[in-house]
Amino acid sequence: MFTPCPTERSRLLAERIEAFVRQTVVPYERDPRCGAHGPSEELVAELRGKAREAGLLTPHILPDGSHLSQLETAAVLKRSGLSPLGPVAVNTMAPDEGNMFLLGRIATPSQKARFLDPLVQGARSAFFMTEPAAEGGAGSDPSMLTTTAVRDGDDWVIDGRKMYITGAQGAKTGIVMARTGTGEQAQATMFLVELPHPAIRIERVLDTIDSSMPGGHALVAIDGLRVPADDVLGAVDEGFKYAQIRLAPARLSHCMRWLGACARAQEIATAYATTRKAFGKLLIDHEGVGFMLADNLIDLQQCALTIDWCAGVLDSGAHGTVESSIAKVAVSEALYRVADRCVQVMGGSGVTRDSIVEQVFREIRAFRIYDGPTEVHKWSLAKKIKRDALHGARP
Incomplete structure (x- = not known):
């Protein structure tokens, strides 16, 4: 059911990942630590420890920091998905995989050292964009962003609420989208945050139909989050x-x-x-x-x-x-x-x-x-x- 791997290195990697998922990960599928809000932190750590021992943790990012091509990534991620716990174990799960891709493309060297490297080693992350519909916030239409970031000297101060934030519970790195433009044209900026942070409060983890992603999906309040200018991801207003x-x-x-x-x-x-x-x-x-x-x-x-x-x-x-x-x-x-x-x-x-x-x-x-x-x-x-x-x- 899988198409041929595009390169020899992706074939070898895909075969190893498939064997690892089938032999090591699948037996965990009935583990009681798999709950309604995803696998527990203890289970995530245990699975990623086994992937690390097998040399398969974060397989889409190579030792030199480069990324597999998308075709090669497809060969690898298809196999990791053979169990809902597979992407969790080998660190190809959302939102971490997407966040690693973005940081690899946009972050400065110092930002990569602080925020990307821990993710490659197995720490988790969250992407704070979607907002509560009841408050008129952004969902499928990101231009409706209501979370604001205002300059205060060399810092930015962020306030707002976020909804359906996957993995916020237990994440170590956050990427926060906030409105920074003041004109009619909607503008936004991305900010990097080390988590947990006292200004980012999880109000509750929502009960949803799915249960594969660690930390579940949270409703989050952001009150007076102060972020230094050095932690802006990329350029201001380019979010x-x-x-x-x-x-x-x-x-x-x-x-x-x-x-x-x-x-x-x-x-x-x-x-x-x-x-x-x-x-x-x-x-x-x-x-x-x-x-x-x-x-x-x-x-x-x-x-x-x-x-x-x-x-x-x-x-x-x-x-x-x-x-x-x-x-x-x-x-x-x-x-x-x-x-x-x-x-x-x-x-x-x-x-x-x-x-x-x-x-x-x-x-x-x-x-x-x-x-x-x-x-x-x-x-x-x-x-x-x-x-x-x-x-x-x-x-």
Whole structure:
């Protein structure tokens, strides 16, 4: 179900990661330290310790600090996703993987030493952008940002509230998006913060449908957070531009990881359908079941090809905004169909937590919203179609 690895080094790395996830990580899937708000800090540390011993911690970043190509990253992250705990163990989970990518592209050498290096070694991070809808804050529309950052001498003072902040509980590094422009044109800046910080208070960790990401998703209050100018990430007022640098690869990374999870769900559903009998024959010999597994095989292969296509675009140096939107919609919707069919094939056992298939279904449902809901991406693509048509551009 996985496309061929693009390079020899990615093939060797992908094979090692797949073996590690299947042999070492999968047995932890029923560990009681996997809770409603993700695996506990103790479990994260234990898993990452095993990955470190195996030489597989943060495999997408090479010893010299360089990053695998996106096509190589796809080969690695697909395998890490074979268990919901796989990306946690090898440190390719969101939001850390996306934050590491952004810091590698934008941060100064001193900022990398303080904020990036600990993440590469296994510390966790959070990206503070989304805000409470009830307060008119930013969600799918980042221009609605209400958190403010105001200059005070050589510092900036940040105030606001953030919502659905993945991994804030237990994070050591934070990237905070705040409005810094005063004119009609929305402007924002990114700020680096060492966590925990007394000015950043977690009001509560939300109960959500998914449970794979350490720290869960938090509602956070930021009151009088003072950040020195040296901790501005990149240039002032360029936060929206940097968010785009992060978002396209991050969307695709989600696709990579969850493809691996759905490939595993397909394996489990297939094993069930080829051993369980009903009405005198194996389940897979009933067309209603066999066809669902066949449809899954088709969707999984199409997802793998779509991911590699978008990865190739990003590797060409293009921003890949349109391509990543296409990939996010196509892959998240197809994988939801795959997960849903796996549950259906397995019947009652598909909705119990005796199998990882139930969790995969929940995670993929959330994935259709995270990093941009399907409808927002389609709306963006429709605007491009209209713009190109009115200006005579050809597809």
